[in-house]
Amino acid sequence: MSSVLKKTDVILIGAGVMSATLGTLLKELAPEWEIKTFEKLASAGEESSNEWNNAGTGHAALCELNYTTEKADGSIDISKAVNINEQFQLSRQFWADLVRRGLISNPDQFIRPIPHMSWVTGEKDVDFLGKRFKALSQNPLFQGMEYSEDKSRLKEWIPLMMQGRDENEPVAATKIDSGTDVNFGALTRLLFDHLKTKGVEVNYRHSIKDIKRAPDGGWIVKVQNLDSNRVERHHAKFVFIGAGGGSLPLLQKTGIPESRHIGGFPVSGLFMVCKKPEVAEKHHAKVYGKAKLGAPPMSVPHLDTRYIDGKKALLFGPFAGFTPKFLKTGSNMDLIGSVKPSNLFTMLAAGAKEMGLTKYLVQQVMLSNAQRISELREFIPDVKDEDWEVVTAGQRVQVIKDTPQGKGTLQFGTEVVSAADGSVAALLGASPGASTAVHVMLELMQRCFPQQMPQWEPKIKEMIPSYGKRLSDHPELFQELFDATADALKLEKIAAVRR
Secondary structure, three states: OOOEEEEEEEEEEEHHHHHHHHHHHHHOOOOOOOOEOOOOOOOOOOOOOOOOOOOOOOOOOOOHHHHHHHHOOOOEOOOHHHHHHHHHHHHHHOOOOOOOOOOOOHHHHHHEEOOOEEEEEHHHHHHHHHHHHHHHHOOOOHHOOOEEHHHHHHHHHHHHOOOOOOOOOOOOEEEEOOOOEEEEHHHHHHHHHHHHHHOEEEEEEEEEEEEEOOOOEEEEEEEOOOOOOEEEEEEEEEEEEHHHHHHHHHHHHHOOHOOOOOOEEEEEEEEEEEEOHHHHHHOOEEEOOOOOOOHHHHHHEEEEEEEEOOOEEEEEEEEEEEEOOOOOOOOHHHHHHHHHOHHHHHHHHHHOOHHHHHHHHHHHHHOOOOHHHHHHHHHOOOOOOHHOOEEEEEEEEEEEEEEEEEEEEEEEOOOEEEEOOEEEEEEEOOOOOHHHHHHHHHHHHHHOOOOOHHHHHHHHHHHHOOOOOHHOOHHHHHHHHHHHHHHOOOOOOOOOOOO
């Protein structure tokens, strides 16, 4: 091991979309800061951010039914949907600013317009979708959304899904043309390419062995070069742990009090993929259905148009699986190794409370290919088995923590855990994740750089004009910014709706 202690301002652990976003923001706001990135794999965006390891949906709550819930009185709570849409608008504005200034080029390398649709069957869910549409339509962020139960109209929207369907089956869908398909792997690589031109040191095939507090309040990160086996020590004033499923074990190494009473439950994903052009050309939308009764939010089924490496494909899923690995490239000892005295009772409490999730995962693991095709047939009645193959998607580690609602509560979402002094922060959790990366990183910066934020704010507002405002309260500003970002990113503007 080298005895030399190399000093820097910022260390980013993990070369995924979160580190890429934070690094890009910091280089714009504090260009004089020295930033180093360490990534265990051979290139950027190869785990959760990789295009085959996520659904590629620009999550703006335009189609995801699990972001709207029906209250006891029958009304629809859209607050979560509005918040997620607000957060996605920050990402759109930031990406558009980078494109306009030439910091990344050709937005169609990472983002494309794709209609977002919600789809339901059965009288009860048709009624729910109708009420959801009415509630969302009153908010300016959801302008342009259409609703239909008319089968002839639905055949225009989703011909592949309507072909061979029972004409007597109650069905309904909403459609909004301003949705997006986002290749987060490509975006991550573009951002890191840009960061390297700004002097950011990006080290691939480097694994983090330890993170310890330095006497001066900073952090000493022990890093192993996986090619040479050489171990080096790096000192940083600020460390960001953006290692996807690998973030929790690294957070635990810091020993900060905030890392206690937090656990993680790994869930793997499978998707069915069709790459046949003659089939893919019959469907052009991201269509989200409703999760089955008792299934967790992560299991919402959807049939998506994807563009990867310039080729159109269809993706259906997700099907959940279980492995003790925290990363797709991780170890079977990851889950056991994450159980510490400080989170043992948190994990045990979650295990006792989440028997339904355990049962669901067992059922999913036991599914045969024929059973997966049967679920796909609910979306495509005339599906041909031979047109589809199964691909393994990324690992997601769902956060378990003690909350006011009880000990060992399973969290579905994205969370930032930071030290009280803001010198280290980790990103944990899953969807909507990458889609809201800019919001999450701005929130992290407010926690970790409170002294710098007042002087950074004018520059942030140049890049992200709605920063600090709720666009749903400023409809004219929303329309102006939405159209401007659509122009820069070559996306659909909000069209007048044909009722």
